[in-house]
Amino acid sequence: MSDTATKTPATKAPRTRKAAAATKAPAAAKATAPAPSTTQTAQKPPRAAKGKPASSKPAEAAAAKVVTTDLAADLASGNVRLFRVRGNGTTRRIPYLAPASSARKKAEQVAEMRTAGKTMRDIATELHLSLATVRRELTHLALAQAVEAGADPTTLGYRIDRVEKAS
Numbered sequence: 001m002s003d004t005a006t007k008t009p010a011t012k013a014p015r016t017r018k019a020a021a022a023t024k025a026p027a028a029a030k031a032t033a034p035a036p037s038t039t040q041t042a043q044k045p046p047r048a049a050k051g052k053p054a055s056s057k058p059a060e061a062a063a064a065k066v067v068t069t070d071l072a073a074d075l076a077s078g079n080v081r082l083f084r085v086r087g088n089g090t091t092r093r094i095p096y097l098a099p100a101s102s103a104r105k106k107a108e109q110v111a112e113m114r115t116a117g118k119t120m121r122d123i124a125t126e127l128h129l130s131l132a133t134v135r136r137e138l139t140h141l142a143l144a145q146a147v148e149a150g151a152d153p154t155t156l157g158y159r160i161d162r163v164e165k166a167s
Helices: 017-024 027-031 057-064 071-077 102-115 120-127 131-148
Strands: 080-085 091-094 158-162
Touching: 071 080, 071 131, 102 120, 102 131, 120 131
Parallel strands: none
Antiparallel strands: 080 091, 080 158
């Protein structure tokens, strides 16, 4: 019989790449193998929605120019909207909690409960809300208070868009 006619299990080719690499490389060579390259790869730009251009640096700079002298009044009247810009370039509409609105009162209630020492889970259970809603209420209230204090939302990671109203 020839050697090729009778293969023993020890001489069969491995079925996976890892197994193939393990059988080919000796143990000493594995220990001294160089680390993989740490060169950075370019990130892909954010995907554009249908009919809309992708977010870019010039677009963000143009959005920063929309800041008005009385931003809180424009936000309360609905002439301007706030959007949170996520890390991947997508946006989420952020409501402005006007000082006398019911949403503002609810957010202040949540904030009072939080400062009283209740956990977010306790607040969510008591008010029949989700944890994410409780977190958003606190975040939206902090943003509204920052805007009223004169802070620029664009430096906090928000985008401002002017609303085009039909006459």
